[in-house]
Amino acid sequence: MSEELLNKYFKGLCTPEEKLLVISYLNETEDLPAHLLGKNEWDETVEAVIPDHKTAEMFEVIKKQTISGRKRLNWFNITTAAAVILAVLGLVFLGLNRNQPKPDLAKNKVQNIKQAIAVNWKSVVNYTEQDQQLTLPDKSTVKIYPGGELRYTIPFVNRNREIYLKGKGFFQVTKDKKHPFVVYAKGVSTTALGTSFTITALEKSKLIKVQLHTGKVWVKSIDSTHHVKSFSEILMPGRELVYNSRLNKVSVMDTKVPVIQQEDRLTILNFTQAPLAEVFASLQKHYNVKIIYNPADLEEMSFTGSLKLAQPITTILKEITELNKLNHTKTTKGYLISKK
Template sequence: MSVSDELLDRYFKGQCSAEEKLLVSDYLSKIDDLPDHLLSKADWDETTDAGIDNAKSEEMFTAVKKQTLAKVYRLKWIKLTSAAAVVLAVLFVALFNWKNSPSDLNLAENKISNLKDANAISWKSITNYTENNQSFTLPDSSIVSIFPGAELRYAVPFVKNKREVYLNGKSFFQVAKDSKHPFVVYAKGISTTALGTSFTITALGKSKFIKVQLHTGKVLVKNIDSVHRIALFNEVLLPGKELVYNSQINKVKVSDSRTLVRKENVIRELNFTQAPLVDVFHKLEKHYHVKITYDRADIAEMSFTGSLKLTQSIASILEEIAELNKLNQTKTAEGYLIRK
């Protein structure tokens, strides 16, 4: 079906009858574009907008506004809900961390404290590489004479519930008295426990025999290696007694010792490293059985480092110490007086 240009022109100008309008409308619904010559630029410029009455315009505006605001409000509500959810999540995490942080902090502090405690313990080893006995003073003031080739180990700090040392070889012990902290020597599977006494232990590396000789006081000797031994033993030694343990056949023999203190066990020298003079004088008093009088305030800041040969007289030793520290030494009826 075709429509004349004249009819189309009259249709757009609103001059068609009702039948012509239906005819043109049907035609226009079946085509995509109008011919370019139907509407010139001058005609387009003269074309006016179609008028809509106020009531219809207000109705259309209300409908559009309702749909637009609904979408805006819905979008705002979604945004507000999302923001609220984020804030609540942050508050929950902060509250959880606040409740748990003290215990976690305490746990971390405890772990650090335990680690520090574990790292605070160290081991000290003393080995005699010389051909002569060497005398050492332990932190509790006990004196040990270590024989050639022997090794002594102990933990630092030394005193806890008990004083413990580990021996490989032969040593003489003169234990300082301390009833609250037993002194224990471990050597090749046996332990020797004392409170304040003197004894000698021989536990050579390649020997099957372990020997404990008691000189003064009382000690308890027992087997602590229950894994490789057939039976355990506990022996209390009195002065002059000697225990010999055969580790190969698990046999113990207690007999009289030949001498209470053998000549080889006699301490020949005292070694000091930054030792306070009070401690030095105390050991000299104990060894020489003399009274050394002094004012503690005078020697409070003084110390001594070196070896004192105990084959010397006490007078010559004190003279040497006094000269080094610019002190005066005087012989008295009871012993010696040291002063500034």
């Protein structure tokens, strides 16, 4: 473990990957370089001062144990006197130290860090050919696409809600302003407070994509070891960030909509941050069905994306309700939308 990396860790400058390496090292070692105790901590350490009356008492004990009339002490008496002196010094310093503030040593810091970082890792890998739905401990949901992997710590919520992603995943984040939701993927972090977005970071691909559906996210580079270009972008709904790791290039654009022929334009509906009530009204008109819902259940819910009207309405309703944690039920009059 290099001293440079240890210094970065104690200064809070490590990337998540570097932090994990240092944490593993700290859990296995008892001794750290002495210089890791900062100068300010040494300067603030209070020295024990022996009062004058204690000094006089010590001197009297020394005189009694080392001088007996005019006779020279033999070796045994000298040894005994030295032992008594050491014992007295030890008792005096022990008594003084009880009343003195204890210095904050680096070793104690390391032990406290070890206790604070006692966590376990949970990993979920989608080995199937179907999308896999996962509910996190904070009630956020993740759709893991085939071949994708998700890792997070237990306990999940500490200062931040942190996720490590390989492959592609769709995230529906539960709002929690005190604990930002952060996804790390191939040297890029995406931070959200409560929103929905899709990240694509396939292992063999040179592209990393972050597509925002609702809310707002902050996307930035965090990997200094692989020479990722430094960038920091705030995405709004309907925007997409693409990082090309081979060219070390970042671009932000509107979400791409497939090119369609003029005669097919009526078969696709495009929405950008549209209220769900508006989306359901368009579907009712096109499919000539009744969609029943409680308007209060749809407050603050919106949809951004393209709907292919060639699909059955059940498929479209399933996609929209899953994104917003709603249920859809077929009835004799049409479809009923309700909260889960």
